[in-house]
Structure formats: C-alpha cells, structure tokens
Amino acid sequence: MEERGQLEASIDRLLNEEKQMRLAENVAGTRKAATEILKLCFEAKDWKLLNEQVLNLSKKRGQLKQAVQSMVQQGMQYIDQTPDIETRIELIKTLNIVSAGKIYVEIERARLTKKLAKIKEDQGLIAEAADLMQEVAVETFGAMAKTEKIAFILEQVRLCLDRQDFVRAQILSRKINPRVFNADTTKDKKKPKEGENFVEEAPADIPTLLELKRIYYELMIRYYSHNNEYLEICRSYKAIYDIPSVKENPEQWIPVLRKICWFLVLAPHDPMQSSLLNATFEDKNLSEIPNFKMLLKQIVTMEVIQWTTLWNKYRGEFEKEESMIGGSLGDKAGEDLKLRIIEHNIIVVSKYYSRITLKRLAELLCLTIEEAEKHLSEMVVSKALIAKIDRPSGIICFQIVKDSNEILNSWATNLEKLLDLVEKSCHQIHKETMVHKVAQRA
Secondary structure, eight states: OHHHHHHHHHHHHHHHHHHHHHHTTOHHHHHHHHHHHHHHHHHTTOHHHHHHHHHHHHTSTTOOHHHHHHHHHHHHHHGGGOSSHHHHHHHHHHHHHHHTTOGGGHHHHHHHHHHHHHHHHHTTOHHHHHHHHHTOOGGGOSSSOHHHHHHHHHHHHHHHHHTTOHHHHHHHHTTSOGGGGGSOTTSOOOOOOTTSOOOOOOOTTSOOHHHHHHHHHHHHHHHHHHTTOHHHHHHHHHHHHTSHHHHTOHHHHHHHHHHHHHHHHHSOOSHHHHHHHHHHHTOGGGGGSHHHHHHHHHHHSSSOOOHHHHHHHHHHHHHHOOOOTTOOOHHHHHHHHHHHHHHHHHHHHHHHOSEEEHHHHHHHHTSOHHHHHHHHHHHHHTTSOOOEEETTTTEEEOSOOOOHHHHHHHHHHHHHHHHHHHHHHHHHHHHHHHHHHHHHHO
C-alpha cells in the first residue's frame, strides 16, 4: 500500500509538471513528463494504470503531437515485456485507440495492427487477423519506408490466401508494382529537401527488397495455382529464378528451373508461352538437367510426340515434383499435360498438311475420331488454330479461304516482284555488255 501511495504521489507530481509544460507549449518538457509517467507505471508492473495514463494523457486539452507520439512509441517498447497475452492485447488496443485518426502516428498504428494480427493468427483466428490488417492502407503513408510498405501489403495478401479469399488477395497484390523490385538499392539515398516528407528507416526485422521479391512471387504462385494459370505460375518462377542469390546457388535454381520447364509445357500455346519456351530452351543452365532439356526440345521441334512414350519416360519426374509452393502437381496437371501434347500434335499436323482426313488425324494423335474432332474444335474455338471440318466427307481443311480481293492483291504483288527482278536483270546484262565493249576497244 505504501508503494502504491508513493507511485500515485509521483504520478500526481508529474501530471502537474506535464500540465505546466503543456500550457507553456514546452515540447521537450511535456514529452519528458509524459514518458516518465509511463516509465513509473511500467517499473511498478501496474499495466492497468499504464493503460489508464496513456488514455488520460492523450485526451488532455491542447496535448502536443510530439508528446502523443513519444507515448505511443514508448508504449510499443513495453509490448514484448507484458506478463501474459491478455495484457499484451489490452496494451496494443489502448495504443491503437490513442493513435486512431492521427496522421503523425500512422506508422506506429500500422505496426501495432500487425502485432495484433500476428497474435490473432497464432490463436487460429485467421479471418479476424485478415480483417484487422485490411483496415490499414499503408500505400498512402508517405513517411513509411518502401520495404516496410511492401512487407505489410504482402502480409495482407498472405492472410487473404490463408482464408481462401482469392478475390481480395488479387486486389491487394495489385497495389505492388513488380518493377519496384528491380530498383537499384546500391545507390546512395538522397537527403530530403526542405518541405519534403521525411521517410523513416525500415525496422531491422523487415526483409530486403530481393527477399521481398521472392516472397511476393511465392504468394503469386499460390494465387495462380488456385485457377491453374500455368503460364503466370511459370512467369512467377522465372522471376524467382532471375534473383541473383538464387542463380548463384545450384541447390536453389535447379528445382526452380525444373518447375519452369513443367509449367511451360503445361501452359496453353500462345505467343507469350512460345517466347518463354524458346528463351528457356536456350538457357545454358538447362544442360545441367538433360531430361528437361530433352523435354523442351520435343516441344520446340515441330514433330508429332507419342503421348505414351513421353509419359512413360517422364512419369517419375512428374510425380517427384511435389514440393511446390502452391501444392503438388496432382492429377489435374497430368490431364492437362496430355491435353497440351495433343494440342502440340494438332499444330504440327496443321503445319505439314493443308487437307487431311479425320481418320488419319485420329491415327496420328493416337485418339478416337470423336476425341480428335473434339480437341480440334476446342482449338478452333479458342483461336489457337484455323481449320474447317467437312463432316460428311470427313476432311479437315487447315487453309484459310481467301476472298477474290486478297487473291488479286497477292497476284498483283507477285507480278510487281517479277517485273522488278526482270528490270534488275536487264540492268545487270546492259552493264556487263558495256564493260565487255570497253574491254574489247582497249
């Protein structure tokens, strides 16, 4: 009781001192008095009184911004020293109430929210943690360090993915421009000019920009895996593969390059997929995994691939790929792989044949006539191929039917080229004749 009385007497004395300093607009004095009050409560381990004093001091008439900021910052230092989880949550909530709606403590509020969300997540309340994190829009905080902003948004995305909220995860991920990860971090930071916003240094526990790049693309792989967007998954792995720390370590880049190869093969045929396929095939590191180099070579080469032969050869490799960030490849990927090989074979046939019977196409694809027709029709609908099927006669035509204007234009172009060649040839003959005549006279 005696100690309690001494504590209250000390706090009363400091409150009077704080009032005098505040009314005199003495920033340093007010700040010192407020922080001393909190320090006394903390040393006495009276957490209830600490919360009361934080709220009481923040509500004082004409309270200085700097004093509120110092109180919140000091209160944050005591969070990790609380005796139990309930006391910790109560202190965080108190500091959140004080910092709510105050732009000068917005960064502290964001950090407090992150701590509270972490506690909720540890308790298994992922939905609550995600809702808490989404309340804070860090992209509008001018004074927060870029890496801390990105780390906060990535935490928001992760919690949305954990609660299976894929729509919100996509919206949040769009707040990060992937080009920000390519910024040169070695350049010296310019000192802010007068009138410019001061940007705080990021805390020590915030990852570097390249580490954040990896986290970002790992989260995007989780998101794209939900809808089996194989090309986007491949591009995300390619971005991870291009990180210098990954490229320098074979233990890291070999598994990533394997995944790039698989997802390239699984991706539907389009110009972007074709470009990535050729770029990956020319990668020198691919020679370290010859099986995958052979796989890509088969896809790049315009030749019909026998599905059974390919599956028997690569089935073991396919089933090994289970340590995926977004889960194992699974049966769905196996079906899609077969579909991509069929599509590849149809494209190969269309390059070599202008007309072919449906029966012969089915033989080349090792499918029934109905299956071959179904796959061909799907490719025509998705505009991956131009073809027409004459069903009564069972003939497929891969040629584009040209109208009369196009045929006339092509004829006119060909005639023009022919006349140009004739004119050049005449000129060369005339030139040779003149040179011969000059030589004879000499």
